[in-house]
Amino acid sequence: MRNKEKETILLGHGSGGRLTHELIRDVFLEKLANPVLGFLGDSGILPETEGRIAITTDSFVVSPLFFAGGDIGTLAVNGTVNDLAVSGAIPKYLSLGAIIEEGFPVADLKRIVSSIARSAEESGVIVVAGDTKVVERGKGDGLFLSMSGTGIMRNGYPPQRPPGPGDSVIVSGPVGDHGAVILASRAHLETADSFGSDCAAVTSLVQALFDEGIVPRFMRDPTRGGLAGVLCDLAQDTSAGVEVMEQHVPVKPEVETICNITGVDPLYLACEGRVVAVVDSSQSDRAVDVWKRSGAGDGAACIGKLTDNERGRVIIRTRYGGARHLMRLTSEILPRIC
């Protein structure tokens, strides 16, 4: 009995009783402990803060839980940190909910909690509240995580001048890596050991722009829906046209190969460590250069501009001189990407 308890998650681990306390102590607090952290319905009480606060939340249902370049834990931390960073906030605090399926291996849970701890440390954030629930075998799928994040908004952000015609659209690196990794794993395609998800925090990329005095007029991380989804949102929100040069959009050869085999457009594949930004056209070369020098943005590029034409729509100029409208994804090409 005791041995079994240590190996897989039991319904009793969700009772709020002794097993729950042991699970929290031995698996979660073991890796995540800090002076603020409250678990089991307790609140984490933050030190006094100044400024406007940004709050974001995400649920993570990625399948498989472990993939080349990361796991559901790294994805949850970086996904949440990135939502705050592109909103113009400095990420500070996370809260973590875990919905675990009965029978889930405790060793896997420990590995994922270690990833959460490591990713949080790399991003300078701490987990201040947590909760665990257990559902019966067959009523979940191993592990779902929910992660909320709290950050402090940068002064003067968002900027008064919204994005508009004439502005440049830049991206911090090749697109679609994360989506391609999940796609390859589902299709049982073999990929090079060196190729993995781009899953990472984008905080240093955002900071690098502000350090150079470049205040982006729009920032987003292109996750579900990919680059295409962000560009469609941009066109819709600004009522400007968005014109993108296909050959300027960076895509890794591995991603192109996976897309060619599976017939998927890389513009719709999720990234988990990239930023799309709109900057004044006079600053776009410098912004790309800053990103390239920062290390995290090796593959940065200016991919297009906002225009007065085709307002509210996205136009892709293909490498052969043609043009097509880029539409928002309607249905699902790849469920449970994050």
Next chain:
Amino acid sequence: MRNKEKETILLGHGSGGRLTHELIRDVFLEKLANPVLGFLGDSGILPETEGRIAITTDSFVVSPLFFAGGDIGTLAVNGTVNDLAVSGAIPKYLSLGAIIEEGFPVADLKRIVSSIARSAEESGVIVVAGDTKVVERGKGDGLFLSMSGTGIMRNGYPPQRPPGPGDSVIVSGPVGDHGAVILASRAHLETADSFGSDCAAVTSLVQALFDEGIVPRFMRDPTRGGLAGVLCDLAQDTSAGVEVMEQHVPVKPEVETICNITGVDPLYLACEGRVVAVVDSSQSDRAVDVWKRSGAGDGAACIGKLTDNERGRVIIRTRYGGARHLMRLTSEILPRIC
């Protein structure tokens, strides 16, 4: 196709594309819209705040989703609001994550989102961030919610003087209603129409104490693990003994009946709208009186005290003059109570 889309949740509703946007607009924003709310990875940016911030998080996996006196939506809002309230915070902001199983009826989702909107309004909180994910049929169980809450701590709380021997333990009403409702529903027991979950916000109960100048030394809402779990935590955290008079613990006759039939002890059944507090013994009669007058605490009672004996343990004095130790629940008597 269009008709089907309106009836049940499809995997495409989780794509981040057009269906996701429609789901968010027609189901979530329809009921929850406010000037701060960000969805789909956007952050909600709060107005300037002052003071210490408290953060809490919970996942909700209750089964069945609808029960006498509430549903998973009322439970999620009140559970989160209550965690903040008993931590001494004024609840302000919620963030909501939904993990929906493919095939879930859209009408049920709308009903639950309406409950969330109504409960939030009753508690004076707003939803500032949200996210939806869809998992394949058979990989979830209808709907799981995650809810995080942000509140502003009351000045001077927690109090300098921690709970200790001599203090009184009070409870704001009968215990075990929520657990008994779920238990009866699972056991297909018929109950009176008038009997339902106690699911409600406890903010007015907490406020009533502070309004009277009564600063509790400890507050908790006895959810998973029931009153017994809270008392065990109290004994452990304070290293005092906790002595409870069984006949003073309020239990509704319906709950006693359900417990007698099923062989479950009501002290272990979850409440979702009660507060257990520790107050100076000189204030306990007044505190109970304040609660009774407040409307939300009709059945309030002083149930015991902290002692120098049996330190770290909970003793129940039975109505027949005996005594027994109350232990923390080890395994699960009732999975997915919340």
